[in-house]
Amino acid sequence: MLPYAVHRTTTPSHPPRPPPQAALALSPTNPGTLSALGYTAQLAGDPRAAMGHYHAALALRPDDPFTVDMLRLALQVGTGAPVIRRTATGITM
Numbered sequence: 537m538l539p540y541a542v543h544r545t546t547t548p549s550h551p552p553r554p555p556p557q558a559a560l561a562l563s564p565t566n567p568g569t570l571s572a573l574g575y576t577a578q579l580a581g582d583p584r585a586a587m588g589h590y591h592a593a594l595a596l597r598p599d600d601p602f603t604v605d606m607l608r609l610a611l612q613v614g615t616g617a618p619v620i621r622r623t624a625t626g627i628t629m
Contacts, residue, residue, distance in 0.1 A: 567597035575606060583614035 556576045563569045574589030590607035593600065 567593040586610040
């Protein structure tokens, strides 16, 4: 094996990332941070935690369309309701 190949396989190419909660410690009243934490929780499969973060973000910025849509999706996934999507031609399920 070539020396550079050994180096690439034995050393990480990126430093470890801090947990998402570290962002909240840096900026606890930023609605974008709260919304991003909700999105992260939702991707991790925890819709209840996502809903909490989305509600906190909407308390600070109630007109954020991304957070409103993601909260709607988290509520639908968390309750087992069918996912309703708005399209240009109407509403689909």
